[in-house]
Amino acid sequence: KRNSNSSMSYWIPLPDDITGPRPSDLPTYFAATCVLWTLILNLCPKAKSECYLSIAHSVIVTYTSLACIFRGDDTAFSCAASVSFFVVDAVDMYFKDVAKAKDEGRALLTAMNTSRKMDYLHHVLGVTFGLVEHYYENDLCPAHVGCAFIYVQWNEISTPFYNLFRLTGNQVWGACFALSFFLARVVGNTFIIIPLLYGNCSSLLGVFCVPYFMLQYLWFYMIAMKIKRSLGKRTNKAGVEKGKAELKKPFTKSF
Structure with missing residues (x-):
């Protein structure tokens, strides 16, 4: 059985009676x-299809993850939605990056900037974390916590604002994104999610x-x-335009 005094332990082991992968409808x-x-991806305007895809995923999984947490829904659909998104989006990213590298006559890795590589890392972590935590949720966390993956899925609440900012360039959406990212992925994770998982799982x-x-803090x-x-460039009219252009540059797409 799990250590009942787990909050005082620096290492919480797996339970002695590991149940193994749980039955699940996740593949379906x-x-x-x-x-x-x-x-x-194929029906939305091609130039902005990744934005619409990201918005759709974030809205769906924010709702489903919160439904799992507060209503007790099974985690299969919520986990599957994110795992499939990471796979489909990574494939789309790969083909775009290959085409870009070919056009520039560069090797694939050198054609990608740091933020793009972080996107791939985010997707790999998402697929791995989602599958492992869903199938082994009964072994990794106690019943009152459940699947740890759903506690990070609601971080996606900031993503629609980011993509709306990318689509429109409206500074209001940019401000909403920065604020929601800080509240969800910095404050929420630091003071609610990390203590919950560390103290129980x-x-x-x-x-x-x-x-x-760590990726969230780096972002x-x-x-x-x-x-x-951006603010540093707003000392004159030309600087204001440069500042706006700086903010509009997408440095990652995984929010």
């Missing part, structure tokens, strides 16, 4: 949502959680630096 939901994401979960949370640092650079 995975296939269905793969079709949905692919349709969105197996420490092996940290293999997946720590890189994910927030990048956001803060981007805003700082």
